[in-house]
Amino acid sequence: MRTTTSQDRQSVNPLAAVRNLGILAHVDAGKTTVTERILFLAGSTHKRGEVHEGTTVTDFDPQERERGITIFAAAVSCDWAGHRINLIDTPGHVDFADEVERSLRVLDGAVAVFDAVAGVEPQSESVWRQADRHGVPRLAFVNKLDRTGADLDTAVASIRERLGTVPLVVQLPIGQEEGFTGVVDLVRPRALRWPGGQGTLTEGPVPEELRAEAELRRRLLVEAVSELDPVALEEFCATGTLTGDTLAAALREVTRTGAGVVVLCGSAYRNRGIEPLLDAVVDYLPSPLDVPPVRGTSVRGTSVGGPVAVAMAAEVCERPADPAAPFAALVFKVQAAPTGRLTVLRVYSGTVRKGEVVVDVAAGRTERIARILRVQADRHFEVERAVAGDIVAVVGPKAARAGATLCAPSAPLLLEPPTVADPVVSVAVEARRSTDTERLVAALARLAEEDPSLVVRGDAETGQTLLSGMGELHLEVAVEKIRRAQGLEVTVGRPQVAYRETPTRPVTGLVYRHVKQDGGAGQFAQVVLDVAPLVPGEGGAAEFVFGSAVIGGRVPQEYVRAVAAGCRDALLDGPLGGHPVTGVRVTLTDGATHVKDSSEQAFRTAGRLALREALRAGAMVLLEPMTEVTVTVPEDAVGGVLGDLAARRARITGQTSRGGTAQVTAVVPLAELFGYATRLRGRTQGRGTFTGRPAGYAPVPSGSAVAARAR
Template identity: 35%
Template structure:
């Protein structure tokens, strides 16, 4: 047995302190030496604590911060330090084993899900932190699903193994059954032989050693013992784990099968062969490496850092970046539409630099910081950018490398890297930017198609909670609007609307905490002098029955006549017919535009029994152009002209029956106006009602608290109880889920020595149930406080929108009164 630093024993973990003053962004690294990773997890699983240890062990920071003391590096916002939670994703870079790792620490609270979405969008890999006591939790499943939908390879780290009630084996089986994946155990826990079974370290399955950490140390001093010198019990566990690891990999790797057949002994397979097969399987999303530790006690973090470098992909190992060449039009009178088409960014696009803006931050000292991921080429200082999303040009004045809330200036951001553009006022989240990789002023010399490239946008979830915001005085109106504009640039999941009739401004967001943080930022950071109303719900309106046909004619100048005839009707269900219609917005409104209108001249009886000809006079106006015209013309009235409360319309079909444009008109502006006016008139006499969001609510509680929770949900909150079940039954009946439950049963895991040390932990773990209910969102405002009171702080819940449903007649008037209050 001997003691030394872990990095001295294992050169793959050699520490190279990050030189923050470097003028070149990873100039010495090829793309293969880059890892873009994110830390994802349920709230309080230990994301920020783990990140803090990673930065300390890599030499990036010299002092270990503490979440409870509010001095961690990555949680630098005042609200984060005050509440002890991550609110905004934070980025940093560090060096480990001669690799550059760009790391993003994401929030765990469900209200900040957009921060997770936009971070995952630019990642190549993710580390999912799990609480070894709680196991796979609701938000764990959600962020895992988000990463899986984007094809992100993952590593799992079972944290808090020092806690009473921690169960590594149980958590691993939950990873398999709930997150639906194969696993590869790279480390398993080691406990002291005392009666307390204290967590001391890990067995490194790949490198064949037992690593223990000095109690109370900073994580750098370790004791490393070859497995051959460990106890017989540890040797037996090691052989089981390594055999299971190789056995699992042989199901995925033919070359490893051949290696096994040479000796027919799993233990004879070399570490190099295992690492090669495991790396390939991880990158292909066929398996998830699993490690364990206790970040707060500085145990097990270095093996996790090694795994990030060894098994997560570089940008070069990810699938080619998908993009679109946006729809365009040829010039002249005989203009025609060139439809959008899918492409991939490849080496044939010479001299192209293409990047995605994934985050905008307003820094009080530095100004606007635009975070970008470069997918192709090299972004250089002073280059002229072309924003393909907005069609505008801008010049890069300065480029930065970011470490949490500190920065250092660089001359370029190379392909595959993440950095910051300083001072650009025209860029927003989701924008695609292109420039010339070599000539700083050469963007307009790129092929025309290059200036139409658009990367996959960042999806923004629709908001469900609202608050009214008013200036404290008339003089505060302009500063309030400017502050809101800055806030929305930072967080596109917030939305602001203004009602011209009532002169009221409404701010909407993902949840109560989300809006609370937004309000604090407006007041504290942007110094807005505002008055904030109570939380209100995202109600919508819909039609009870179809409207009559409305004909509208617009003549902006003599002879320039545009006419449209349309009707509105409710969509009772988004069926196959809707899939062929032009979807207007995320409210499931559509435009039904029969293409047969182009096949024949039509006549119709208009107002006053006059016959109106609806012939297609202008051949340049293609069906695609006309369909887009009617879609754009429909948006304003459907957003703000609901006949009940002027709320947005939902599940409404705009049926275009006929149209006419004068012969000499080559654009659709006047027809858009006619469409808007016709819809407004149709809505003015429409038979409409209110719709409200119905939430799928999942409440995790002890069996002793089920009665109170069910009574509250089904009684005072007007909910419908769908089921009460064990957490393992959430996906019951799903064939794939049953497959992974069976796989979990057969997955090797070590014994959980500490799982039942605490009677309290045993009870809270084994007797927990999930109450699934469907509840109107209006009844869930303030629910967390009530739940904590009913369960002595032990209950938790998640919810998501199931669907919008019509409000019952007896509830309509009280809701209308509250809206206009």
Template identity: 50%
Template sequence: MEKVALEHVRNIGIMAHIDAGKTTTTERILYYTGRVHRMGEVHDGAATMDWMDQEKERGITITSAATTCFWNGHRINIIDTPGHVDFTVEVERSLRVLDGAIAVFCAVGGVEPQSETVWRQADRYRVPRIAFVNKMDRTGADFYNVLNMMKERLGANPAPIVLPIGAGDLYTGLVDLVNMRAILYVDEYGRHFEYSDIPNDMQEEAEKWRRQLLEEIASYDEHLMDKYLAGVTITGEEFKLAIRKACIDGTLVPTLCGAAFKNKGVQRLLDAVVDYLPSPSEVGAVLGYDVVSRKPVEREPTDDAPFSALAFKIMTDPYVGRLTFFRVYSGQVKTGDFILNANTGKRERVGRL
């Protein structure tokens, strides 16, 4: 696998209530990053991340599946978690090893009970999040209602970084509040888009929301606040850096929208993963315990530190055998190395990686 600097790595999960379009969103991400060359659909049992027969039959994700893709020079390790309430424990295991997450909401249904459950699980592990309001092409889609539901039911602080242009059958694009431009889809299925000026009938609304966003992030960035109070123009790059800082601190949730089934908003979502979610080096040291002394030990996320990892999933493959998914927190490991299993106290040899 291509070696990428640690600051260009994103370990993320995709979490949502059932039927929010989480697996479809994941499939579009894999397609646009070149990981797959055919878009798998949930309804025909061809979703890449739904690997169990039961998942293909029911059209839901039961276990957490993991994969890797690349976007703009960054490696994105993705875990697609279950959305059904019966598999909450599987979500809990996955959230422990994430550096960031995408929370997917339905633009029609908004925040559902299982959304609240997984959100509070992410709160427990202090996972920075961005939100994606999906299904903007559906009748009854309401981006602004979902924002209000996030505030009221999740206690979240959603910060829209895009606004939808239209909704339902009239959903035709986005207003990018960071760069103050419109993104218009030029075909029905959103594969192609072009940048344009913000429509006249949305100019005032866009300026209002950008001003609110600026006031919000300026309160977390002293330098930005000084520029804002002095009336100095703030660049898109300065916006991004301030939003990133506030997102990683957990003080706000950058929020986007789109229609994954029609490929709309997915590329912008990938940009947001790279721009706003943290790398392992930004998350910092992880706390564990020495197997012998039981004393607390910190491990820094560097190649030079002793190896430490957490196994979060076991999967049996009919051709390969038992596979162990583990998150490396420090150091390096290669095929043939011996590592200590903290549960059993025994050394185990690493097989194929």
């Protein structure tokens, strides 16, 4: 028997009428336009915002409006059919993938927007994989059906082939390209049209010329759904078809489990297809009650004022989406605003009111909630409380960062924070006037606090301040934000990529003895290490795996942990050029202690120095970050583009042609892509574009100029 849906419980629990969803897509697929139309139709705005006019609600930052792209994830809320929809418009550019990652961590569902001409593009595939990792149910919206070359079936085929999911198409377009005026609803057969330019919806019978095709497509939809849902299969076997209610319920269950994805279509710019999309959000995406309870580490005995490491005991537990449960929320965004420092969070359980004290579990400190704000992009509306299922901003916490858990002091719970990708590009930044140096340092600190994917560090050799991020555009936006917000004149160096080092051969039985006597307490530690390259997939996503094979208690457990910490210290700077070391498996096989002089510090030092010695003997190789690029150019420019890519050490992985344009995919070293956008426009008279996404690391050719520079 099917479990009770949120619609069934809506009259009992108001959380059933809440939807927390994100809009995901490749850059220029139309995410922000879809969001603007949703807000307009739901009555949250009184005028349709346009990206090209710089009048959108969610792209409110001046840089977003100037560049015409989404840079920062923006939260908005609206009401539709008795439901509250908390919506996050996420960036589509690969440089801002960390904003998407943090947003997906707190969402219950998502709408993935695809271009009807291009289908699944590189970044839309990347964000789809991110949603897979978080288990976020999705709907697919094929946008821009009014464009020349738009084809729903081709876009759906790319969803099936590139995303590995089962697309369940619930609409049939009425008209093609410029003639696209509406859709046929296959769930409850009817025609939905938006005649004229104002996008006013009219409903009527299925057009006679489309009736046969609509019946065929509904039959295929019913068969596909029946294969995925046992309740639908039972009715299908008994009657040979499915009623509209049964089909809708089955589509909801299939969406919740991720067995398939409902596909809708339209043209957001022409105001066509948004109302059915909103209905699908309400009908198919889960409420906070429909997702599993949030899991975290329940920490007992924590001393407020110290880190969570001082806890006496910890156990994994669940918190239900219940306003009466103990309060627990996850911070996923911190931003500066005229009203003060805003901490944006998702409330998973319990209720928090203005003036209450909460605890930041990881930091072990208390914070007072001074104000609670309902967020509408750059506008905020004060409310008295926030309950489970809400996405709100709070004013008051002074130190909580993205990934922090805020919860009731009486029931501390530590939630898993979003993962943060390692930066791959760095630039040196300095104030043009020496008197502004302190202001620049403070501005960089605030910037890193708002965006965890930005890292600020000092270069010990040059004395420069380095700002590291996910790409050229990421760093360019960050520096420009400092210039505008702080009025600082900043000098920026040439971008440098983040190289890595890794061993290529094992070193076994390396013995290292650390002995130090300086008149006071001595230090003694002896370790024996086996060091080897990580086999691909051995450590999962880990870059370092440590293990102990010590027997007989020759090295106490607390010293084993100290050796592991020392090894991690050694990985910060490798022997080739001081770059971080990755892909290492270290096994502590033996050791020795001294009754008086052994300590955790001594074994940490021994672990660090021993691993450094092993790495120097392990035939290290330099790694550079790689990028998978997709270059779209006119067919007559393909030859020049291929030659240019070859000169950039690219490995061509594919080439297709369609409608007078060619699409080339290649894997290119990130260091070779600096300035590529300008070069590509010059070679193609401004008609060429490219997109990229991280493709891991690869060895730098030995003896190359790149290797010499990196060393």
